[in-house]
Amino acid sequence: MKTPAKASSGTARKKQKHINYSKWGYVFLLPFFITFIIFQLIPLISTIYYSFFKYFRSGLKIIGPIFVGFDNYKSLFHSPDLFNYMGNTMLLWIVGFIPQILISLLLAAWFTNTRLRLRGLRFFKTVIYMPNLIMASAFAMLFFALFSDNGPVNGSLIAMGLIHQPVRFLSTVSGTRGLIIFMNFLMWFGNTTILLMAAILGIDPCLYEAAEIDGASSNQMFWRITIPLIKPIMAYVLITSLIGGLQMFDVPQILTNGTGSPDNTSTTMIMYLNNHMYSKNYGMAGAISTILFIICAILCLLVYKTMTDTDGTKNRTKKRRRTAHG
Amino acid sequence: MAEHAVSAKKASEKKGDNYRHKLALSRIGCYIVLAIICFLCLFFFYMLLINSSRNTFQIQQGFSFLPGASFGINLINLLNDANIPVVSGVLNSLIVSSLTACLAVYFSALTAYAIFAYDFKLRNFAFTLILLIMVMPTQISAVGFVNQMEKMGLKDSLIPLFLPAVASPVVAFFMKQYMDSNLPIEIVEAARIDGCSEFRTFNTIVLPMMKPAVAVQAIFAFVGAWNNFFIPALLLDSANKKTLPILIMQLRSADFLKFDMGKVYMLITIAIIPVVIIYFFLSKYIVGGVTTGSVKG
Numbered sequence: 001m002k003t004p005a006k007a008s009s010g011t012a013r014k015k016q017k018h019i020n021y022s023k024w025g026y027v028f029l030l031p032f033f034i035t036f037i038i039f040q041l042i043p044l045i046s047t048i049y050y051s052f053f054k055y056f057r058s059g060l061k062i063i064g065p066i067f068v069g070f071d072n073y074k075s076l077f078h079s080p081d082l083f084n085y086m087g088n089t090m091l092l093w094i095v096g097f098i099p100q101i102l103i104s105l106l107l108a109a110w111f112t113n114t115r116l117r118l119r120g121l122r123f124f125k126t127v128i129y130m131p132n133l134i135m136a137s138a139f140a141m142l143f144f145a146l147f148s149d150n151g152p153v154n155g156s157l158i159a160m161g162l163i164h165q166p167v168r169f170l171s172t173v174s175g176t177r178g179l180i181i182f183m184n185f186l187m188w189f190g191n192t193t194i195l196l197m198a199a200i201l202g203i204d205p206c207l208y209e210a211a212e213i214d215g216a217s218s219n220q221m222f223w224r225i226t227i228p229l230i231k232p233i234m235a236y237v238l239i240t241s242l243i244g245g246l247q248m249f250d251v252p253q254i255l256t257n258g259t260g261s262p263d264n265t266s267t268t269m270i271m272y273l274n275n276h277m278y279s280k281n282y283g284m285a286g287a288i289s290t291i292l293f294i295i296c297a298i299l300c301l302l303v304y305k306t307m308t309d310t311d312g313t314k315n316r317t318k319k320r321r322r323t324a325h326g
Numbered sequence: 327m328a329e330h331a332v333s334a335k336k337a338s339e340k341k342g343d344n345y346r347h348k349l350a351l352s353r354i355g356c357y358i359v360l361a362i363i364c365f366l367c368l369f370f371f372y373m374l375l376i377n378s379s380r381n382t383f384q385i386q387q388g389f390s391f392l393p394g395a396s397f398g399i400n401l402i403n404l405l406n407d408a409n410i411p412v413v414s415g416v417l418n419s420l421i422v423s424s425l426t427a428c429l430a431v432y433f434s435a436l437t438a439y440a441i442f443a444y445d446f447k448l449r450n451f452a453f454t455l456i457l458l459i460m461v462m463p464t465q466i467s468a469v470g471f472v473n474q475m476e477k478m479g480l481k482d483s484l485i486p487l488f489l490p491a492v493a494s495p496v497v498a499f500f501m502k503q504y505m506d507s508n509l510p511i512e513i514v515e516a517a518r519i520d521g522c523s524e525f526r527t528f529n530t531i532v533l534p535m536m537k538p539a540v541a542v543q544a545i546f547a548f549v550g551a552w553n554n555f556f557i558p559a560l561l562l563d564s565a566n567k568k569t570l571p572i573l574i575m576q577l578r579s580a581d582f583l584k585f586d587m588g589k590v591y592m593l594i595t596i597a598i599i600p601v602v603i604i605y606f607f608l609s610k611y612i613v614g615g616v617t618t619g620s621v622k623g
Contacts, residue, residue: 025444043470
């Protein structure tokens with residue numbers, strides 16, 4: 001039904017080509033691109049530009065900008081900080097991401113399983129998606145208050161007689177990292193579940209019916225049909241989650257009051273950037289930003305590829321897009 | 327197709343009681359796991375609400391599932407705290423978030439419409455660019471952004487917090503996707519034949535047809551701006567300009583032990599609960615908004 005209607009609209013548009021509407025395309029795009037250039041493109045270019053300059057404030061005096069070539073990068077790569085903080089960021093991301101994708105897959109498989117027919121799906125979806133909309137900084141503040149040395153978590157544990165001394169969650173490396181990972185997990189697994197569910201629901205039900213007639217078990221259907229067909233969406237989830245992980249800031253910043261305590265073991269890349277911004281060292285901040293930009297640009301290209309790929313489930317949306325434009 | 331389904335059903339019925347038994351068991355297992363997960367999602371927010379109604383001493387005793395009687399006192403204490411301008415914080419957050427939502431939705435729909443309805447040379451370029459920058463973090467250009475705002479005299483102002491929302495590639499992309507499957511180009515052509523101007527067609531015909539997408543994207547844009555922390559923290563200095571996340575940061579860096587914990591929980595409640603309330607009223611549209619592909623005219 002869909003395709004012929006769309007196709008006829010395409011030909012109808014071609015017939016009218018003598019009336020030139022194309023200028024309206026530019027007019028309507030104008031606000032977007034002017035804003036993009038002023039607030040995103042020029043700042044990005046000047047960020048990269050600053051990274052080649054010595055430009056910082058010492059006391060009340062502003063030093064620079066003096067061109068120093070790659071000196072900022074050299075000092076970045078010569079100190080262990082960059083690698084430590086990159087390592088922290090990746091560790092915090094990956095340890096949270098693995099359980100997140102596994103649980104999301106499991107839940108998405110359950111929610112879409114026609115044999116199980118679970119009730120209250122809307123309720124479950126609503127609840128698991130909720131933490132995603134919560135203010136991360138307030139959420140981190142809440143965890144800080146709950147898990148502080150004389151907070152209610154310790155209070156409850158002592159009252160139950162499980163411990164005698166308060167557990168100092170935020171003074172230990174594993175405690176702080178664990179809380180950050182747990183918070184990120186809670187905030188993002190619902191989102192991933194809903195993405196994967198949409199992907200599974202997009203699979204042609206005939207495939208499952210055919211498999212069922214052939215006597216396939218639920219497990220077989222999941223591993224042989226579902227998983228291969230949602231691979232493109234899984235790739236999309238992986239890359240966007242990685243980009244989100246690189247941006248990790250609000251939670252560790254508030255939880256550790258910007259110190260990345262204990263001993264900078266929970267300082268992330270953006271916290272590192274923020275520290276340089278805060279001390280007004282724009283040259284170094286620019287260099288960190290540029291490194292992050294290069295990484296993110298590669299990841300953005302990968303996202304672009306998964307979204308316009310010619311195989312897999314995304315294929316259909318792409319095709320629909322093409323026919324819509326004739 | 328229907329025949330296959332019926333025969334499959336019959337086949338599964340033949341497998342008999344054993345199968346049904348197993349299914350019931352695994353269903354119970356699923357519900358238990360789901361209950362644990364829901365508990366994890368809701369527990370901390372419930373505790374937040376409970377603790378915002380208790381005093382410092384009660385809070386330190388541990389968790390309780392029953393609320394205390396200090397909700398009003400905590401609220402009054404917080405409002406009277408001169409160091410934490412909560413009222414202006416809420417107002418600033420509301421202004422920034424509402425304007426962000428309006429600008430993002432309107433101009434993204436306009437951008438998407440330009441790409442959807444017109445054939446022009448740079449059309450593919452524009453769409454490719456939107457796809458490419460869609461997931462680019464804004465933190466990366468923060469150095470240049472803060473510097474530029476300083477030069478433009480917009481530092482310590484709310485304007486740079488909402489005006490950039492005019493260019494929201496993610497919203498524009500979703501609008502474009504929605505138009506592809508829900509907006510018949512024939513309607514635009516009919517309007518043209520009736521002599522409707524292009525701009526008026528967009529405002530009076532296209533935008534109303536986009537209502538479901540507009541509502542969902544407006545909520546996301548609002549929540550995103552409400553929760554935004556990194557850029558406002560770099561820009562805002564004066565107390566009466568601060569938004570809620572900045573007040574939370576301020577509370578965190580204050581000497582925590584001297585603090586009235588009831589007040590702390592109350593501020594977190596004020597920051598979190600409005601979004602939770604909006605969400606529970608509109609969750610149907612938010613979760614369902616993703617799958618509104620069937621409204622095709």
